[in-house]
Amino acid sequence: MAKVLSGAGLRGQVAGKTALSTVGKSGSGLTYRGYDVKELAEHCEFEEVAYLILKGHLPTQAELDSYKGELRSMRGLPQALKEVLERIPADAHPMDVLRTGCSMLGNLEGETSFDLQGKVTDRMLACFPSIICYWYRFSHDGVRIDVETDDNSIGAHFLHMLHGKKPNELHERVMHVSLILYAEHEFNASTFTARVCASTLSDMHSCVTGAIGSLRGPLHGGANEAAMDMIESFTSAEHAEQEMMGMLERKxxxxxxxxxxxxxxxxxxxxxxxxxxxxxxxxxxxxxxxVSVRCEEVMWREKKLFCNADFFHASAYNFMGIPTKLFTPIFVMSRLTGWAAHVMEQRADNRIIRPSAEYTGEELRPVTPISAR
Ligand SMILES: CC(=O)SCCNC(=O)CCNC(=O)[C@H](O)C(C)(C)COP(=O)(O)OP(=O)(O)OC[C@H]1O[C@@H](n2cnc3c(N)ncnc32)[C@H](O)[C@@H]1OP(=O)(O)O
Ligand SMILES: O=C([O-])CC(=O)C(=O)O
Incomplete structure (x- = not known):
């Protein structure tokens, strides 16, 4: 059964066209360029899916090898960016660090022409994990890490820099799956932010910086961190049930x-x-x-509400030793592909996005001189 889509928040209104993905077309499914996300998550590496989303087709082995090699060669950070990262305090939120990192990169390696859109996107894909981990390790452990590893994937590169050792096969596979699941999702809030920015003919770094800001909130990407804070406060499934019932009662x-x-x-x-x-x-x-399974059962039983992509990501990331505050930045490392592809799609058939508002304010009135107010 399809959800009734109407009311506030532009719900149910078609705000543009896309060939990138379908969300909930038959009530539940998700496809990227016609492929079911379940199949992609089962058979592909994240880099294959990024290639699909950004370039339009699944790569051949030769195309994938060459793409991965290219991304590997772009992991380094300019000295000026490292210096900026070193000045950001340890108690900053990593999403704010990434927002600043992306913006600084735009100053140092700006998209001076739209012909560079593919190149600047690949550069961001390659170096966002470096930005997050360079700052994290410097501010938390006092070390200046080498971000130019030879790891075979973006997920492995991230885990290697974070933990100072190469990840095992299971963890690398989970990173592929996670990054695939988060890669693209039609006109969600952060992607729409990126498209609105793109529609003014702004540059890619501005579009992505804005999108990072939108993803940060707990109603969107920030939910995986908020979910973690909640589940780790429960000591058992029974405790989780008891607390959840209270939360639901308090609405x-x-x-x-x-x-x-x-x-x-x-x-x-x-x-x-x-x-x-x-x-x-x-x-x-x-x-x-x-605890997580019990939360899922209680929410379905009591409210017919189901887990979204964020809920079980919390425990999965935790089991891989990833600090909670790095959860949403991982989402960025992945969703960057969707954002950039939407920016490119918007540019290819652009009209500035400028909806109308229903006015609910005062009727026309005269300005009283300041001495008489
Ligand atoms: C990757 C992602 O970004 S997925 C989304 C991540 N965000 C979250 O997990 C945050 C928690 N969830 C929510 O806030 C919402 O479900 C959203 C933002 C995702 C969707 O919002 P909406 O489309 O406005 O929700 P919807 O219209 O389905 O809500 C229906 C009712 O269920 C309630 N509801 C929806 N989600 C929840 C929730 N997580 N907990 C409690 N109640 C909820 C709403 O308050 C609403 O109740 P009401 O009719 O009494 O006002
Ligand atoms: O589509 C949405 O509104 C939120 C979401 O699940 C996503 O961006 O992955």
Whole structure:
């Protein structure tokens, strides 16, 4: 059953065209350029999916090898950017760090012509993990890490820099899956931000910087961090149930549940949930995964609300030793592909996005001189 889409928040209004993805077309599915996300997550590496989204087709092995080589060669950070990152305090939010990092990159390596849109996007894909980890390790551990690793994937590059050692096969695979699931999602809030910015013929770094700001909020990408804060406060499944019932009674929003478009489920949830379960077994977890499952059961039973993509990402990332405040930046490392592809699509058939407002203010009135107010 499709969700009734009407009311505030531009819900249900077609705001433009896209050939990049379909969200909830039959009530629940998700496709990227016609491919089911489930199949992509099962068979592909993230770089293949980034290539698909950005360049329009799934790469051949030769195309993929060459693309990965190119991305690998772009991991380094300019000295001036490193200096900026070193000045950002340890208690800053990494999403703010990434927003600044992206903006600074735009100053140093600006998109001076739209002919460079593919190149500047690849550069961001390659170096966003470097920006996050360089700042994180410098501000938290006092070390200046080498960001130019030879890792075979973006996910492995990230985990290697974060933990100071190469990830195992399971963790690298989960990163592929996670980055694939987060890559693209039609006209969600952050992508729409990027498209509005693009419609003024602004540059790619401005579009992405704005999108990072939109993704940061807890109603959007920030929900994975908020979900983690919640589940780690529960000591057992029973405790989780008790607390959730209280939150529902108090009409609190529970992060990681519900969706603006999907009506019955978010197709990304069952995929990341399976990987979270595998990771739970791998680390011998007996609390976080059962707590998460109980939260899912309670929300469905009480409210018919289902987990969105963010909920089981929280436990999955936690099991891989990723600090909670880096969860949403990982989303950025992935969604950058969708944002950039939408910017390119907008540019290819552009009209400035400028909706109208329904005026609810005062009727026309005279200005009283300041001495008489
Ligand atoms: C990757 C992503 O960005 S996915 C989204 C991540 N965000 C979250 O997880 C934040 C929590 N979820 C929410 O805030 C919302 O479900 C959103 C923002 C995702 C969607 O918002 P909307 O489209 O406005 O929600 P929707 O219209 O379906 O809400 C219907 C009702 O369910 C309630 N509801 C929806 N989600 C939740 C929730 N997570 N917890 C409690 N109640 C909820 C709403 O308050 C609303 O109740 P009302 O009719 O009494 O006002
Ligand atoms: O589509 C949305 O509104 C939010 C979402 O799930 C996403 O951006 O991945």
């Amino acid at each position: 609190e929003k529970i992060m990681g549940f519900g969706h603006a478009i999907y009506s019955e489920c978010d197709p990304r949830n069952e995929i990341i949930k399976q990987w979270s379960e595998k990771l739970a077994k791998d680390v011998g977890d007996t609390v976080l995964y059962p």
